[in-house]
Each structure stands twice: as C-alpha cells, then as structure tokens.
Amino acid sequence: MSRNYNHAALVLLLLLASSNFILSVFAKSRSPITDSEIKQKKTECYADIDSGLWGGQCKSSSIAKENCALKCLSPACYELIYESDPLEEGEKDFIRSQEFKYCMHKLSLGESLEGVRGTFNY
Template identity: 75%
Template sequence: MRILVKNQSLLLVTGDQQRGAYRFFLCGRTVDSSTMETSRAPSSSVFVFCFLLFLSLSFVPSVLSKSRPISDEEIRQKKNECYADIESGLWGWQCKSSSTAKENCALRCLSPPCYELIYESDPLEEGEKDLIRSQEYKYCMYKLSLGESIDGVRGSFDL
C-alpha cells in the first residue's frame, strides 16, 4: 500500500503491479484503475479528517492488543490449535516422535519468543514436569499480550 498526498488530497493505493489492477481510496471514494476519473480536491478540513481517520485506524490493532492480558482460555484454545497442527504433520515428524517432543513443539508454536527465552536452551525431557518454568512461560505470554518487555521474566519464579 502506498500513501500519496498531493494538493491536499489523501490517496491510498493498493493493488497488484503485475496484473496492472489497482484500487484507489480518495477520502471515501474508491475507484478502479480502469475507470479512474479526475475529481475536485476535497477541502482541507476533509483532508485533515481523512488523514486522522487513517492514522487512528492504523493504530487500532496495537491499542486493542494492549487492552487486556491473554486469558487462560485463550492460551488453552491456541495450544489446542498447535496440537492439531502438530498432529496434521505441519511441524514435521520429530514433533510427533514422543509426547515430550510434541509438548516442546506446542510450546514453540504457542509463543516462539517465550519458548526461546524459557525452554530453548534446556527443552523439556521425558517425564519432566517443570512447574517453575511453566509459570515463567505463562508470565512471559501475559507480558507479551500487554505489549510489555519480557526482560527479567526468566528466573522471576526461582525460590
């Protein structure tokens, strides 16, 4: 997507350069490239409104992601989706080789940055239940969901 500002007109351009098909958004008017017409430039107040609307909409996802922490239910749901991907073979045969390998792959799938921080240097071993690292991993996901730094997460539950 390109943003062009010319003569107090805000023009957003999206499209497929190889096919020559483009769509233009000019402060509320959408036009195909094949039927593009020249039109009068909007007033400066319309321009300012459209520009501010565009800016505010571009920041909505980041604002919404920081409004609340990830819930246990959301974590469970995402982890189940990871298990389904592993079972379907998307993560390769090594992730299906044992229940521990499957768990390590599910943790990596669920949150790669948290897996890297908590488990990558010392993955779970057969039969291991590490409650401290499990809490650190969950805390890491919590902090990421709020858009916070995960510095200091590792070791935060050590006794």
C-alpha cells in the same frame, strides 16, 4: 522434487503469516491473554502438529510434541524459557511453566520480556 519444494514453501509461508498475525494481535491488544485463550491456542497448536505441519520430529514422542506445542504457542517465550533446556521425558517443571505463562502475559500487553526468566525461582 518441485512439488515437495512448493509444499514446503507454502507451509513456511503459512507459518510465517500466522506468527506475524499472532504477534500483531499481541502487540495491539493491550489486554492480558487469559488462561482459556492460551488453552485454545495450545489446542490449535496440537492440531497443527498432529496434521504434520511441524514435521515428523514433533510427533516422535509426547515430550517432543509438547516442546513443539510450546514453541508454536509462543516462539519468543519458548526461546526465552525452554530453548536452551527443552523439557525431557517425565519432567514436570512448574517454575518454567509459570515463567512461560508470565512471558505470554507480558507479550500480550506489549511489555518487555526482560526479567521474565528467573521470576519464579524460590
């Protein structure tokens, strides 16, 4: 039991440290994140999910994996765009996808996320 607790605490500590690092990089960079940087970060998130770092629920289906990858990529943007209505099997949501990228763009510039949701509704 103690060993599992220590492992879980270590994983939590690593997740917190990496999210704080990412936030500090975003806050200090002042240059917009590029599509290739987003793609690279998402690839790293998929690797973390595949290794079990995000738990079994993130490996239960392809859509669960995608929702976890989006949350890994940007917890703040995931919360704003997807948390209240996660992606469902077979769903392609171009508008929310664009809002998510726009959210990451604004975060990378250290800008407010106010008004991001609903920006691309036509």
